[in-house]
Amino acid sequence: MINVGILGYGTVGSGVFDILRENGKLIAGRAGEEISVKHVLDLRDFPGDSVESVLTHDFKDIEMDDDVQIVVETMGGLHPAYEFVKACLERGKSVCTSNKALVADFGPELIQLAKDRNASFLFEASVGGGIPIIRPLQSSLSPDEILEISGILNGTTNYILTEMKEKGADFDSVLKDAQALGYAEADPTADVEGHDACRKIAILTSLAYGKNVDFHEIYTEGITKITDRDIIYANRLGAKVKICGSSKKVGDGVCAMVAPVLIYPDNPLYSVDGVFNAILVRGNMVGDVMFYGQGAGKLATASAVVSDVIEAGKNIGTGVPVQWTAEKLSLVSFEESKSRFFVRTAGTKSDSESKVRDAFGDVEEVDAGFSDEYAFVTGEITEAAYEKAAGAVGTVINKIRIS
Amino acid sequence: MINVGILGYGTVGSGVFDILRENGKLIAGRAGEEISVKHVLDLRDFPGDSVESVLTHDFKDIEMDDDVQIVVETMGGLHPAYEFVKACLERGKSVCTSNKALVADFGPELIQLAKDRNASFLFEASVGGGIPIIRPLQSSLSPDEILEISGILNGTTNYILTEMKEKGADFDSVLKDAQALGYAEADPTADVEGHDACRKIAILTSLAYGKNVDFHEIYTEGITKITDRDIIYANRLGAKVKICGSSKKVGDGVCAMVAPVLIYPDNPLYSVDGVFNAILVRGNMVGDVMFYGQGAGKLATASAVVSDVIEAGKNIGTGVPVQWTAEKLSLVSFEESKSRFFVRTAGTKSDSESKVRDAFGDVEEVDAGFSDEYAFVTGEITEAAYEKAAGAVGTVINKIRIS
Numbered sequence: 001m002i003n004v005g006i007l008g009y010g011t012v013g014s015g016v017f018d019i020l021r022e023n024g025k026l027i028a029g030r031a032g033e034e035i036s037v038k039h040v041l042d043l044r045d046f047p048g049d050s051v052e053s054v055l056t057h058d059f060k061d062i063e064m065d066d067d068v069q070i071v072v073e074t075m076g077g078l079h080p081a082y083e084f085v086k087a088c089l090e091r092g093k094s095v096c097t098s099n100k101a102l103v104a105d106f107g108p109e110l111i112q113l114a115k116d117r118n119a120s121f122l123f124e125a126s127v128g129g130g131i132p133i134i135r136p137l138q139s140s141l142s143p144d145e146i147l148e149i150s151g152i153l154n155g156t157t158n159y160i161l162t163e164m165k166e167k168g169a170d171f172d173s174v175l176k177d178a179q180a181l182g183y184a185e186a187d188p189t190a191d192v193e194g195h196d197a198c199r200k201i202a203i204l205t206s207l208a209y210g211k212n213v214d215f216h217e218i219y220t221e222g223i224t225k226i227t228d229r230d231i232i233y234a235n236r237l238g239a240k241v242k243i244c245g246s247s248k249k250v251g252d253g254v255c256a257m258v259a260p261v262l263i264y265p266d267n268p269l270y271s272v273d274g275v276f277n278a279i280l281v282r283g284n285m286v287g288d289v290m291f292y293g294q295g296a297g298k299l300a301t302a303s304a305v306v307s308d309v310i311e312a313g314k315n316i317g318t319g320v321p322v323q324w325t326a327e328k329l330s331l332v333s334f335e336e337s338k339s340r341f342f343v344r345t346a347g348t349k350s351d352s353e354s355k356v357r358d359a360f361g362d363v364e365e366v367d368a369g370f371s372d373e374y375a376f377v378t379g380e381i382t383e384a385a386y387e388k389a390a391g392a393v394g395t396v397i398n399k400i401r402i403s
Numbered sequence: 404m405i406n407v408g409i410l411g412y413g414t415v416g417s418g419v420f421d422i423l424r425e426n427g428k429l430i431a432g433r434a435g436e437e438i439s440v441k442h443v444l445d446l447r448d449f450p451g452d453s454v455e456s457v458l459t460h461d462f463k464d465i466e467m468d469d470d471v472q473i474v475v476e477t478m479g480g481l482h483p484a485y486e487f488v489k490a491c492l493e494r495g496k497s498v499c500t501s502n503k504a505l506v507a508d509f510g511p512e513l514i515q516l517a518k519d520r521n522a523s524f525l526f527e528a529s530v531g532g533g534i535p536i537i538r539p540l541q542s543s544l545s546p547d548e549i550l551e552i553s554g555i556l557n558g559t560t561n562y563i564l565t566e567m568k569e570k571g572a573d574f575d576s577v578l579k580d581a582q583a584l585g586y587a588e589a590d591p592t593a594d595v596e597g598h599d600a601c602r603k604i605a606i607l608t609s610l611a612y613g614k615n616v617d618f619h620e621i622y623t624e625g626i627t628k629i630t631d632r633d634i635i636y637a638n639r640l641g642a643k644v645k646i647c648g649s650s651k652k653v654g655d656g657v658c659a660m661v662a663p664v665l666i667y668p669d670n671p672l673y674s675v676d677g678v679f680n681a682i683l684v685r686g687n688m689v690g691d692v693m694f695y696g697q698g699a700g701k702l703a704t705a706s707a708v709v710s711d712v713i714e715a716g717k718n719i720g721t722g723v724p725v726q727w728t729a730e731k732l733s734l735v736s737f738e739e740s741k742s743r744f745f746v747r748t749a750g751t752k753s754d755s756e757s758k759v760r761d762a763f764g765d766v767e768e769v770d771a772g773f774s775d776e777y778a779f780v781t782g783e784i785t786e787a788a789y790e791k792a793a794g795a796v797g798t799v800i801n802k803i804r805i806s
Contacts (some may be wrong), residue, residue, distance in 0.1 A: 019546050124543065135539070136535040139713075141706075271674035272671075285418075285706040286703050286706035287696065287703050292671055292692065293693065294689070294692075307545055307546050
């Protein structure tokens with residue numbers, strides 16, 4: 001029998017508890033032995049809940065119990081999650097976490113610590129919720145050099161952008177509805193400003209290249225500046241606005257960013273709507289593969305955590321290797337990153353056209369019926385070239401990169 | 404160093420050879436040691452090809468070489484692939500294959516044989532080409548009871564149906580074009596009659612439930628009866644015709660079939676077009692997850708084979724467990740399987756309407772502008788009930804199930 005301790009009985013932690021109980025027999029068959037929850041740590045009490053018999057308020061009950069081989073960390077936040085996980089790994093326990101902040105900040109250190117103790121540090125649930133992506137990236141795609149990763153990594157913002165398109169509504173009203181429905185948090189900053197997606201693309205990029213990406217260095221732009229007019233232009237172009245986390249091999253370097261992009265129907269990410277997430281990976285041999293599913297939600301995310309628990313359980317005493325070292329992965333300077341840009345400028349066509357062509361060269365005009373604006377799509381240019389030209393024009397209202 | 408023997412230097416076998424050479428350094432890093440091709444078996448000669456130095460015409464050179472720990476089987480067909488694979492496993496070598504016929508016919512026996520010798524028998528490439536599906540189904544989805552699998556499992560037929568829709572062309576002319584382009588074989592029977600997809604859904608279903616599905620027992624219907632009029636009706640319904648392999652848990656049993664179905668835009672398989680494949684899996688905890696990519700092609704399929712080689716290489720001496728026993732999985736009688744049906748009948752509306760309502764009860768009429776037909780969608784009924792009602796009407800031209 002494998003004994004598990006769970007740190008945090010919130011949404012995901014209680015989901016892990018429920019799955020290990022409800023699917024327990026099936027899981028025992030697949031894991032080769034029974035997996036039982038021995039302790040659940042939470043500061044709160046849960047009177048009448050089935051967790052009561054295993055609930056503790058003292059972390060030491062888990063840390064010091066040598067019968068506990070696997071610890072699930074579903075507390076969220078950096079502290080004390082980091083200290084607790086470290087203490088468990090130091091005692092030779094394996095840890096499975098859904099905590100993307102912890103993984104993005106401390107991944108290489110915790111992976112190394114697990115390795116030193118022949119234990120596992122696994123985090124399938126930290127990216128894409130229930131979508132299998134971390135393990136396929138490490139195993140199924142191991143023959144491939146990864147050329148590009150591009151993902152809709154945040155369900156809240158994908159829901160907001162989908163609703164803006166379908167209802168023709170503006171950002172603020174859709175955000176309020178999303179908050180009322182529980183799809184967006186009271187403080188939506190981490191989602192709408194792209195910080196959540198940034199940590200996730202940092203994790204995926206680190207795994208793809210085996211070296212550490214400092215997520216602070218990734219250019220991150222949220223969706224708060226996207227307006228209903230942008231959506232109308234996107235419709236006119238036959239495209240959708242999505243916020244993507246992406247990283248791309250450029251020469252010997254990697255270029256990573258999080259930003260709203262225009263996606264066309266020939267891209268499989270185009271049809272990923274609502275709260276769903278998807279990650280497109282391009283390998284130099286396998287071509288494009290995409291992984292799609294629920295990027296959040298109690299049981300979906302908990303299922304990913306439990307898949308890690310089963311894998312850690314099968315590898316007690318040896319540990320599951322994860323290729324992600326502390327060596328820094330150098331990112332290509334953002335200024336050198338290239339895209340085509342959709343750009344809206346204030347003023348009529350006759351005001352703007354020659355100014356725009358002087359600055360951007362040949363552009364494709366986009367007419368969505370607004371006579372007070374002049375909008376266009378540029379050729380492929382660097383961020384630096386875009387900034388210079390936009391500065392010269394002086395009347396840019398908004399820009400969106402084209403995927 | 405791990406030594407590999409490759410049986411068959413055709414499309415996939417030469418792809419495996421190329422990947423192990425071109426991505427060799429990266430693969431060595433991830434596998435933990437160098438993986439080198441020591442022998443390639445083929446009856447043909449390849450003068451001037453880099454395979455020449457390792458080419459053999461004698462299987463014994465691989466079978467009897469104790470330095471060869473992993474054998475790649477990419478010959479296709481059942482014989483002598485089966486005899487060769489069995490001989491290799493009996494000598495304790497691991498085998499990685501792309502041969503779906505071999506896996507569908509002899510899966511449990513070869514898995515057991517590998518297990519008895521602490522070796523691996525792996526077959527990621529046998530379903531979905533380069534798409535990671537076998538390994539995720541076995542590991543990432545291990546916490547879940549699988550409720551349903553539904554897949555676009557054959558690129559040739561998906562290409563044909565996509566072209567029929569996009570060009571408004573009929574089956575025969577699109578098939579001829581596909582043959583000219585190399586997307587369909589000279590004898591397209593296995594693809595267009597659904598036999599290929601049938602073996603693939605049998606493999607996936609066997610893995611999902613750990614018991615053996617006899618693919619002969621799966622109801623299989625191809626796309627040869629789909630006409631341009633069916634596509635026009637599908638357009639009218641806002642749906643697409645796709646040929647899907649599916650299996651679904653119904654009570655304690657599993658219902659499996661391969662057939663053309665109408666798929667609506669809310670299904671993520673709707674946007675899988677052309678030669679791409681995708682597999683949608685519904686777990687009782689994780690919900691819907693989908694895996695998408697190139698279902699065929701030299702390097703994509705070979706990449707899946709090499710991912711197995713790397714995994715087998717990491718598990719020399721222990722073997723990678725695969726949960727698929729010889730115990731028979733009992734399929735629900737096809738007659739009891741339930742669907743909604745789109746049905747076309749010959750004759751005008753006034754000829755047919757009352758006859759149809761007498762036989763099928765309340766139906767939704769579908770008007771695509773053909774006055775010589777009466778078409779409709781039924782409620783959810785069993786196959787047996789459909790057959791009885793269709794017999795009573797007596798004028799059915801075609802029917803397509805609704806996904």
